[in-house]
Amino acid sequence: MSLQFLLDGLIAGSMIGLGAIGVTLTYSILRFSNFAHGDFMAWGAYAALAVVGALGGSTPIAPLSFGWPLLAAMVVAMGLTALLALVLDALLFGRLRARGQSIIVVMASFGASMALRSLLEFMFTSSPTYFSRAIQMATPIGFGVRITADQVALLILTLALVTGMHLFMQRSQRGREMRAYSQNPALARVVGIDVAKVIRATWIIGAALACAAGVMVGVLVQIRPLMGLDLLLPIFAAAILGGIGSVPGAVLGGLIIGLSEAAAVQFVGAEWRAAVAFVILMAVLLVRPMGLYGVAER
Amino acid sequence: MIDLLGYGGFFLSTALIFGLIALGLNLQWGLTGLFNVGIAGFVAIGAYSSAILTTPETVDRVGGFGWPIVAGWLAAAAITATAAAFTGYATLRLKSDYLAITTFGVAVVVQLVALNAQSLTGGPFGVAFIPRPFASVQDQSVLFNLSNLGVIAAVTLAVYLALERLSRSPWGRVLRALREDERAAIALGKSAQSYRVQAFAVGGAVMGLAGAVQAHFIGFIAPDNYLPTLTFQVWAMLMVGGSGSNRGALLGAIVVWAIWVGSGSVTAALVPADLQARAASLQIVAIGVMLCLILLWRPQGFFGSGRSPK
Structure with a gap:
């Protein structure tokens, strides 16, 4: 039996984990589950595609399928996706949040998600596109596992992003403020935390990481308007499995979901892959709704 | 003229089936405040249940039960209610977002x-030869469409009256009390979770029934009928009509379906064939923006005078 599925699961899981960080932060700080989060991924990937197109072609870095333009485009696209999230918050979510009906905000995110996704279909059609059509050679690394240079590069990038996020949340002043606000909004206000800045930071981080995940899916698989919708359930499941509000939990949850999906593809059949996240979600809700690292609701 | 009558019957039948789904959603959301984004799934459960129970035997699919249509409808409602009850049971003791x-x-x-x-649902090809009411007059399309409209209108009216009665009953009052002030209702000894699970199940039953009615009206179902767009359309219908009002749900369904069909045929007539798919996605963008604008500016909808749910 080949152990390839473990590597595939690890890679899929790290993309799910990057998405889940945004969902878990939005949920714990802004108090709503953002159904438009998957569409941030898709918009990020298309934004990077547009920027790459504008920058023009260049030769890829030796073993990789992409060069500096894609990395530069990814940074620009992360900024653009963050901007999209901030604009949506200013126009829609922020106003509804001010009325204090959190479930209405969820509904608005559902409407926004449908509109964002269909807008992508309108602009780019529903057929998939690619950053590069070059075929990459996979190098065997033992136990029947093969890995491409792109996969190595993106795993390193994910590791860097997650470590950076963790340090930001634990060590920086803004990160501490975000954690404080998520644990007790009223008390955070009393001690003088600037709530508007906390909310802005939450959107920027969530959208930028979603964009990074979207670009990675684009590099490793393909870019489609529906890519975000397809990842939404695994992302929610990962955030809940990890425990809402916990960044390491979201990443761990993502890896568990990714590996379970890969195992399901290996042992059950590829067509049932999308059901795995649902089964795990139901199991968590029935057995341990607070998730792995969560705290009990007060 | 005769064609127009037949088409009118067909249009209104489809709109009323959407209206039925919206009625189910109104019980869940409008009356109880439960957010359901899987409407398409529950409608599909109803449609497939009834289709499998009533179709004649086929080679490569479970079936051949040959139940009468009405029995199929009732079973569809019961099965969907069970699925909804389980969903509610698993999530309703937690935060509302988990539902x-x-x-x-x-x-x-x-x-x-x-x-x-495939052996249960027929896979991508769906289930065909679902018995249709008044199949004996299928050749005379006007008569067929109008008599089906009669059946669908009767079902809709029955569900409407039942829901109106239910929402005025003590049971409905508890749901409203839970929505408005959960603590007070619990203090009066009402179990929030159990009432919410019941409301979610009854709403699910109505959705399942609507799915079954539609399956038998068209005579054929396939997975493509139950994409997220369906969920989205029904939400738009309820929000336009005004959540909390059963009449609003029905009116919203007819208005939104008219806009949907109308804008669809306008784009079909004006937009060149190669751009049709793009125009169709723009249609969804428009409905999504409309949903957000209603939430921002007129959360009580256009026909409902009732208060918006919390």
């Missing part, structure tokens, strides 16, 4: 089963 996420998952999984469990 939303889980219903989203239900829709994904139902779609997956419809596509892949």
Whole structure:
């Protein structure tokens, strides 16, 4: 039996984990589950595609399928996706949040998600596109596992992003403020935390990481308007499995979901892959709704 | 003229079936405040249940039960209610967002089963030869459409009256009390979770019934009928009509379906064939923007005078 599925699961899981960080932060700080989060991924990937197109072609870095333009485009696209999230918050979510009906905000995110996704279909059609059509050679690394240079590069990038996020949340002043606000909004206000800045930071981080995940899916698989919708359930499941509000939990949850999906593809059949996240979600809700690292609701 | 009558019957039948789904959603959301984003999944459960129970035997699919249509409808409502009750049971003791996420998952999984469990659902080709009411007059399309409209209107009216009665009953009052002031209602000895699960199940039953009625009206179902766009359309209908009002749900369904069909045929007539798919996605963008604008400016909808749910 080949152990390839473990590597595939690890890679899929790290993309799910990057998405889940945004969902878990939005949920714990802004108090709503953002159904438009998957569409941030898709918009990020298309934004990077547009920027790459504008920058023009260049030769890829030796073993990789992409060069500096894609990395530069990814940074620009992360900024653009963050901007999209901030604009949506200013126009829609922020106003509804001010009325204090959190479930209405969820509904608005559902409407926004449908509109964002269909807008992508309108602009780019529903057929998939690619950053590069070059075929990459996979190098065997033992136990029947093969890995491409792109996969190595993106795993390193994910590791860097997650470590950076963790340090930001634990060590920086803004990160501490975000954690404080998520644990007790009223008390955070009393001690003088600037709530508007906390909310802005939450959107920027969530959208930028979603964009990074979207670009990675684009590099490793393909870019489609529906890519975000397809990842939404695994992302929610990962955030809940990890425990809402916990960044390491979201990443761990993502890896568990990714590996379970890969195992399901290996042992059950590829067509049932999308059901795995649902089964795990139901199991968590029935057995341990607070998730792995969560705290009990007060 | 005769054609127009037949088409009018067809249009109104479809709109009323949407109206039925919106009535189910109104019980869940408008009356109880439960957010369901998996409507398409519950409608599909009803449609497939009734289709499998009533169709004649086929070679490569479970079936051949040959139940009468009405029995299929009732079974569809019961099966969907069970699925909704389980969904509610698993999530309603938790935060309200978890119900939303889980219903989203239900829709994904139902779609997956419809596509892949070929021996149960016929896979991507769906289920055909579902018995249609008044199939004996199928050749005379006007008569056929109008008599089906009669059946669908009767079902809708019955559900409407039942829901109106239910929402005025003590049971409905408890649901409203839970929505308005949960603590006070619990203090009066009402179990929030159990009432919410019941409301979610009854709403699910109505959605399942609507799915079954539509399956028998068209005579053929396939997984593509139950994509997230359906969920989205029904939400737009309820929000336009005004959540909390059963009459608003029905009116909203007819108005939104008229806009949908109308804008669809306008684009079909004006937009060149190669751009049709793009125009169709713009249609969804428009409905999504409309939903957000209604939430921002007129959360009580256009026909409902009732208060918006909390």
